[in-house]
Amino acid sequence: MNPAAVPVIKESLLLQNFDKRIGELVATHPLTYFFGTARNLIGVLLQNDIAGVNEAGDLLIVKRGLSGSGKEKLVYDKTTKKLFVTNESCFDSDVIRLVGDIVEERFNGR
Numbered sequence: 001m002n003p004a005a006v007p008v009i010k011e012s013l014l015l016q017n018f019d020k021r022i023g024e025l026v027a028t029h030p031l032t033y034f035f036g037t038a039r040n041l042i043g044v045l046l047q048n049d050i051a052g053v054n055e056a057g058d059l060l061i062v063k064r065g066l067s068g069s070g071k072e073k074l075v076y077d078k079t080t081k082k083l084f085v086t087n088e089s090c091f092d093s094d095v096i097r098l099v100g101d102i103v104e105e106r107f108n109g110r
């Protein structure tokens with residue numbers, strides 16, 4: 001199995017790069033690698049703590065898009081303008097934007 005190149009996007013740049021294709025992100029951001037079967041992956045480098053879950057400097061490998069699985073999801077709260085992790089699968093799209101399923105956590109990825 002070959003590793004997949006994964007673009008690493010800082011938390012502060014996530015929303016402005018949210019709708020870009022992986023090919024464009026790979027060309028414009030630093031890369032890390034994921035050893036596993038997956039597609040449409042991004043790395044989110046946290047710049048702020050996610051209370052009780054992750055710290056600034058952690059890197060979350062996320063499979064972008066909708067999911068029907070029971071995996072932990074990285075979501076963006078539009079009102080607080082912060083990321084958080086949840087197991088919920090239903091969201092109010094006026095308040096929450098789904099980033100995707102967390103497939104791997106790398107602690108202190110700075």
